[in-house]
Amino acid sequence: MKQYITPDKLKTFAEKPKGVQLLIQQALYILDSFGIPMNATPRRLERMAIAFLAAGDISNKSGFGKTKDLSHGYSLKTREIIEYVNKNFSEKISSGSYDDIRRKDLKLLTIAEVVLQSSPNSATNDSTRGYSINPSYGELIREFGSDDWDLKVKERLKNMVPLSEKLMRSREIKRVEVVLPSGGKLTFSSGEHNDLQKAILEDFLPRYGFGAEVLYIGDTSDKYLYLEKEKLEKLKFFELAHEELPDVIAYSKEKNWLYLIEAVHSSGPISEIRLLQLKNLTSECTAGIVYVTAFLNRSKFRQFIADIAWETEVWIADNPDHLVHFNGDKFLGPYSGGFLP
Missing domain, CATH: 1.10.10.1820 (BsuBI/PstI restriction endonuclease, N-terminal domain)
Incomplete structure (x- = not known):
């Protein structure tokens, strides 16, 4: 038996x-x-x-x-x-x-x-x-x-x-198909958090990613739904088994920018503490880091606005053609730290 x-x-x-x-x-x-x-x-x-x-x-x-x-x-x-x-x-x-x-x-x-x-x-x-x-x-x-x-x-x-079998059918019916910027396809489990990640991949990156290639995606039911481990290691990204991975990671070879994107549904914007944590973890990374917090709508953004760190970007899925820049010295891009002279 x-x-x-x-x-x-x-x-x-x-x-x-x-x-x-x-x-x-x-x-x-x-x-x-x-x-x-x-x-x-x-x-x-x-x-x-x-x-x-x-x-x-x-x-x-x-x-x-x-x-x-x-x-x-x-x-x-x-x-x-x-x-x-x-x-x-x-x-x-x-x-x-x-x-x-x-x-x-x-x-x-x-x-x-x-x-x-x-x-x-x-x-x-x-x-x-x-x-x-x-x-x-x-x-x-x-x-x-x-x-x-x-x-x-x-x-x-x-x-x-x-x-x-009924539960398996239900899970399959509820899965969400996602098209990567490269044209590849993935399926997410259903839910608002993954709906937001779908928008990040299909709407944010094509607009603001400068040809960015997706290197990591975590699904609510699969932490490592998509992973390009060797490419991240080549950029000297932090240990992939670490619990502090953001929801989406993408790399623009054109700009040498690495996007760390948090998809916020109920918690987890890039706060000052989270930003410091990510900066420490990516201190050896050879690419410039762009920190992005994504929301499904403005009402959700308003809920977390007080927690969002300076020197980060905010993107709202129902207004995909606009970004909110949490600093005044520049628009989208990595920050080198310190203050303007």
């Missing part, structure tokens, strides 16, 4: 008795077979598995054959699930964490309807609402361990689209 969690990767799992570890692995195998995504952290998988076991009153390996479901009149409230897992699975979950059971541990299982709510029409925070296994899945769980169990699962669920 596949090992979904290894003891060396998760302390809470390593501290559990071997029998409980096996039970959790078996629970995850069952959920995987039902189409539940398995791409969460080890602890999240562990928490999902034990919540699932509690919802079916499965406390040991022989419990699968006696799985209780909603048709048996069995259900546990979130606080009762905490009591159950603490008692049976060597957990020490705080009783005050009951909302995490609903919002995190059971979230995928209830979306997929592997676990049902005892009173689905009640309020979200109804403390009397319980959770139990869907009888359609309960029957399969009770047969777990039979020689042809995998075939039975495929046959009985053949007309159901697995949740993992």
